Amino acid sequence: MDFIGAYTPGNLSYLLKGLLVTLEVAVISIVLSFIIGSLLGVLRYAKIPLLSKVIAVLVETIRNLPLLLILFFTFFALPEVGIKLEIVTAAIAGLTLFESAMIAEIVRGGLVSIGKGQIEAGRSSGLSYTQTMWHIILPQALKRMIPPLVSQFISLLKDTSLAVVITLPELLHNARGIYNGGNYKIVFPILLLTAIIYFLINYSLSLLARALEKRLDTDRKQGTGLRKIRQNQKQSRPIPESF
Amino acid sequence: MISFQQVNKHYGDFHVLKNINLEVQQGEVVVIVGPSGSGKSTLLRCINRLETISDGKLVVNGITVNEKKTNINELRKNIGMVFQHFNLYPHKTVLQNITLAPIKVLGVEKSEAEKTAMYYLEKVGIPDKAYSFPSQLSGGQQQRVAIARGLAMKPKLMLFDEPTSALDPEMIGEVLDVMKSLAEEGMTMVVVTHEMGFAREVANRIVFMDEGQIVEEGSPKEFFANPKAERAKLFLSRVLNH
Ligand SMILES: Nc1ncnc2c1ncn2[C@@H]1O[C@H](COP(=O)(O)OP(=O)(O)OP(=O)(O)O)[C@@H](O)[C@H]1O
Numbered sequence A: 001m002d003f004i005g006a007y008t009p010g011n012l013s014y015l016l017k018g019l020l021v022t023l024e025v026a027v028i029s030i031v032l033s034f035i036i037g038s039l040l041g042v043l044r045y046a047k048i049p050l051l052s053k054v055i056a057v058l059v060e061t062i063r064n065l066p067l068l069l070i071l072f073f074t075f076f077a078l079p080e081v082g083i084k085l086e087i088v089t090a091a092i093a094g095l096t097l098f099e100s101a102m103i104a105e106i107v108r109g110g111l112v113s114i115g116k117g118q119i120e121a122g123r124s125s126g127l128s129y130t131q132t133m134w135h136i137i138l139p140q141a142l143k144r145m146i147p148p149l150v151s152q153f154i155s156l157l158k159d160t161s162l163a164v165v166i167t168l169p170e171l172l173h174n175a176r177g178i179y180n181g182g183n184y185k186i187v188f189p190i191l192l193l194t195a196i197i198y199f200l201i202n203y204s205l206s207l208l209a210r211a212l213e214k215r216l217d218t219d220r221k222q223g224t225g226l227r228k229i230r231q232n233q234k235q236s237r238p239i240p241e242s243f
Numbered sequence B: 001m002i003s004f005q006q007v008n009k010h011y012g013d014f015h016v017l018k019n020i021n022l023e024v025q026q027g028e029v030v031v032i033v034g035p036s037g038s039g040k041s042t043l044l045r046c047i048n049r050l051e052t053i054s055d056g057k058l059v060v061n062g063i064t065v066n067e068k069k070t071n072i073n074e075l076r077k078n079i080g081m082v083f084q085h086f087n088l089y090p091h092k093t094v095l096q097n098i099t100l101a102p103i104k105v106l107g108v109e110k111s112e113a114e115k116t117a118m119y120y121l122e123k124v125g126i127p128d129k130a131y132s133f134p135s136q137l138s139g140g141q142q143q144r145v146a147i148a149r150g151l152a153m154k155p156k157l158m159l160f161d162e163p164t165s166a167l168d169p170e171m172i173g174e175v176l177d178v179m180k181s182l183a184e185e186g187m188t189m190v191v192v193t194h195e196m197g198f199a200r201e202v203a204n205r206i207v208f209m210d211e212g213q214i215v216e217e218g219s220p221k222e223f224f225a226n227p228k229a230e231r232a233k234l235f236l237s238r239v240l241n242h
């Protein structure tokens, strides 16, 4: 094993370049799939005639395909029908397609987990369907969605490495590039460092999620002084004034 | 104030409500009793259209409930509803639970809504819980908040679906007391309950249901002393011997 030979400035900066691509693809895919997934999840939950059914079929289909296949599809098959995407775009498109379907299910699951009694209480007080969703169902569902959402984001970040098959120059791709030169003494150190990088990023994401969950967990706060709860309410969760 | 005219309701093949005719006048307290599965909740929930009727006519506050053009939220803002399992919003404080609908539906200013909320919290005896979350309250306290939440809309009518059935015995009294004082103030109330003491003492009229039908209807005095229908006699002998 040759740690010194492995961690040369040249190799490190090449890894860093890969990391940046990983982060870029992951962050863009996370944002896009969160938006699209939430929309699909809410629309499927809302039982809109036809539309919800169509979404259900789409989501179930995509969820049951391997991500690898979807990546092959966006990079190798789409050009056949005249859509030629850059490697980065193809990777983002594939990941977003797959993750949107996963997130749609997480969002729908969170929504249906809120009891019917909550909707009935809201509706019977004269709130509209949208108002009931916005003020009563969504805030409660969101809290339950955070843990599965974050673990989905973490697996998305890891899954960016699958895009190695379409030669996306991401972290793992570059790591491989470094030791593929034939120097087997640096394989271990390079993969170790790569592992540490993935771990640090994903673990801090989990920690962030836990902190967020705690902050949203106001209704379980026990034995806190009145004033403190009141302040907490004001600071941490402003109630949207209108929809 | 409420008028059921030949109302029927089906769940698929199942005939839940059969030829219901029922009038409730303003200021009346009507208690609905009957065995489990007889359609009491269904009947109550038709009044604010949480359930739709299959045929017949149902008029509440002068509004025909099941007409296409009926603005359902307009109808509902005059009808308060209290559920067996309270259904308070767990992510909101007691005060926010009570002020949400007045602010969003009636368009009341927040400060005004809070003042009203405090007034009703005083009334149900727990103003000190305004900034607590529902999970920090006992069952009886939660149900009293639910009643205050309904009242804060200043409804013309209050519906109660077994408001004490989910409560520990020692908390039933505090909720019934609140309902009793509400009745004394002239609130129109339709109450589904198994609390025969409450029915006897507070109701103006008892409606006995069995298998989707109104089998007997009368003053508590008549009903408890001398039920006419055989099924009502059987029901009473069962519940009163407990
Ligand atoms: N959504 C539904 N679909 C099919 N059947 C239903 C539905 N809701 C209620 N029922 C049936 O309708 C009948 C009347 O129900 P309902 O809840 O009105 O009875 P209830 O008199 O309130 O009984 P309980 O005292 O147990 O609350 C029951 O037999 C019930 O199984």
Ligand SMILES: [Mg+2]
Pocket: B040, B041, B042, B161, B162
């Ligand atoms: Mg019932």
